[in-house]
Amino acid sequence: MSCKPPTSELEVIDSTGKRAFEQDTFKEMIGSSSADLGSNCRFEVETAKEARLIRLRLQSKQQPFPSPNAATTEMKRTALFLSIAINTAAETPGDRVASVMNTPGCVAFWDFVKRESGGAHRFTAHTPEGATNDFPLDAGNYIKDYWGEGREASYTDFPLLGRGPFGNAVQIRKETDTTFRPFLFVPRERLQNSPIDIKGAGNSVSIVAWAIRESGNHALAGIWHEGTDLNHGGAAKIVARGQRQYALFAGLNKEGSACGHVSENGASSFLNKYALHKSNSAGASPKVPADSPAEVLDASWQCFAMSFNHETHEITGWLNGVSGDRWLDNPKDDVLIKDAYNAYMQGYYARTPDTQAGEDTSFPKDQYYNPPEISPITVTILNETADERIEIREYRYTKIKVTLTKGADGNMSETNRDLVALRLNPWWYSHESVYTPKNDGNGGPFTIGRVIHSSRGVGFTGWIGGVAVFNRALSASEFETLSSIRNAAPFANRGR
Numbered sequence: 001m002s003c004k005p006p007t008s009e010l011e012v013i014d015s016t017g018k019r020a021f022e023q024d025t026f027k028e029m030i031g032s033s034s035a036d037l038g039s040n041c042r043f044e045v046e047t048a049k050e051a052r053l054i055r056l057r058l059q060s061k062q063q064p065f066p067s068p069n070a071a072t073t074e075m076k077r078t079a080l081f082l083s084i085a086i087n088t089a090a091e092t093p094g095d096r097v098a099s100v101m102n103t104p105g106c107v108a109f110w111d112f113v114k115r116e117s118g119g120a121h122r123f124t125a126h127t128p129e130g131a132t133n134d135f136p137l138d139a140g141n142y143i144k145d146y147w148g149e150g151r152e153a154s155y156t157d158f159p160l161l162g163r164g165p166f167g168n169a170v171q172i173r174k175e176t177d178t179t180f181r182p183f184l185f186v187p188r189e190r191l192q193n194s195p196i197d198i199k200g201a202g203n204s205v206s207i208v209a210w211a212i213r214e215s216g217n218h219a220l221a222g223i224w225h226e227g228t229d230l231n232h233g234g235a236a237k238i239v240a241r242g243q244r245q246y247a248l249f250a251g252l253n254k255e256g257s258a259c260g261h262v263s264e265n266g267a268s269s270f271l272n273k274y275a276l277h278k279s280n281s282a283g284a285s286p287k288v289p290a291d292s293p294a295e296v297l298d299a300s301w302q303c304f305a306m307s308f309n310h311e312t313h314e315i316t317g318w319l320n321g322v323s324g325d326r327w328l329d330n331p332k333d334d335v336l337i338k339d340a341y342n343a344y345m346q347g348y349y350a351r352t353p354d355t356q357a358g359e360d361t362s363f364p365k366d367q368y369y370n371p372p373e374i375s376p377i378t379v380t381i382l383n384e385t386a387d388e389r390i391e392i393r394e395y396r397y398t399k400i401k402v403t404l405t406k407g408a409d410g411n412m413s414e415t416n417r418d419l420v421a422l423r424l425n426p427w428w429y430s431h432e433s434v435y436t437p438k439n440d441g442n443g444g445p446f447t448i449g450r451v452i453h454s455s456r457g458v459g460f461t462g463w464i465g466g467v468a469v470f471n472r473a474l475s476a477s478e479f480e481t482l483s484s485i486r487n488a489a490p491f492a493n494r495g496r
Contacts, residue, residue: 097111150179170464206470218453241266301487303483
């Protein structure tokens with residue numbers, strides 16, 4: 001039995017991030033803003049004001065669609081055709097660069113196409129009009145710099161793909177030489193107090209990186225000098241404490257996720273040897289061999305991002321424009337987050353009038369971890385008698401198990417609590433500022449591909465096709481817009 005479905009609508013996103021298709025332009029591309037498509041349907045085009053959308057209205061002609069599925073198939077076919085036409089006919093590399101740079105707060109964007117006109121011909125960043133520093137990237141091997149081992153690094157250690165979201169990409173290789181860990185970096189002396197040196201109170205930050213992950217879970221980009229004082233990879237000749245500020249990682253404890261990291265002191269958190277103020281997106285990126293065929297690589301770009309909002313105290317990881325909720329159950333059993341659990345409990349114990357079992361009176365007060373718990377979102381009663389009630393209270397960042405006992409006055413009061421779940425995305429940051437290094441040259445560099453790290457591990461490997469830094473926390477819609485670039489056809493043979 002044939003059917004005649006009602007008019008249907010679907011939207012085709014223009015990945016340039018700006019209004020590029022006026023009606024007249026679209027008519028020239030397609031021939032008309034209203035046209036027949038095959039034997040069974042026609043479309044009408046409407047471009048919305050201030051929008052990145054072209055809305056298609058498809059409807060059956062005199063001949064009905066044979067089935068609803070046939071109508072859906074016709075719509076998908078038309079959308080694909082128009083999407084290809086849109087991306088092919090109107091977008092340029094400059095459009096994509098502009099979509100990044102026109103996002104408010106962008107202070108630096110490396111697309112691995114823009115270079116110095118002379119000299120070493122290093123990669124430089126797109127920066128706002130009037131900026132005096134375009135942050136050229138040096139090549140370095142931090143093992144040689146701090147341990148005195150291995151060889152110098154050069155640009156030849158970063159093979160170029162010759163294509164990518166913006167026209168090029170650099171490869172971070174799976175190095176087998178344990179004395180060779182190359183990265184691209186802006187030295188501290190060239191970034192001190194610059195727009196990418198985001199630090200102190202009242203400042204937010206976002207990083208976006210377009211990458212293909214071959215393996216690993218470590219750093220993509222940021223100012224995150226982890227120090228050489230932990231002695232994992234052998235005693236360093238230059239021993240330096242951590243100089244962490246902010247960074248974006250490929251997951252860390254949740255491999256493949258987008259992990260945002262912020263430090264208040266440059267060093268460790270909660271008496272752990274590592275910094276632990278970090279978030280993990282709900283989604284995770286796949287592993288894709290770096291030598292995959294071009295068509296596989298072109299379809300494998302991921303958009304990793306992080307944001308720190310100083311007003312809400314939230315660190316959030318974003319993968320492909322989506323943050324998602326991520327919780328960790330039983331944090332006291334986690335190899336790392338158990339120290340955040342202890343910091344929570346120590347803060348709780350300190351607020352109670354009597355010394356509690358497990359209380360450490362020497363625990364530093366500035367390392368307590370107690371996210372706001374004003375009004376619970378949900379309360380679930382696990383057990384209740386006339387004299388006792390046990391319940392789970394869920395707050396924005398915590399889930400706690402509370403025991404209430406009836407006192408002599410007949411009222412229920414809290415007599416015990418335990419932290420049973422901790423929210424990893426977004427993560428609540430318990431401090432008022434981002435670490436500010438002393439102005440003595442010892443702060444960390446801005447690095448891409450790796451960070452200075454005592455373990456000297458390989459870290460992230462794969463392709464990086466763009467890195468952008470913003471001096472504000474971007475919105476969900478802004479991350480979604482920037483992420484959409486990964487879905488567009490790559491530009492080829494630029495910047496080789």
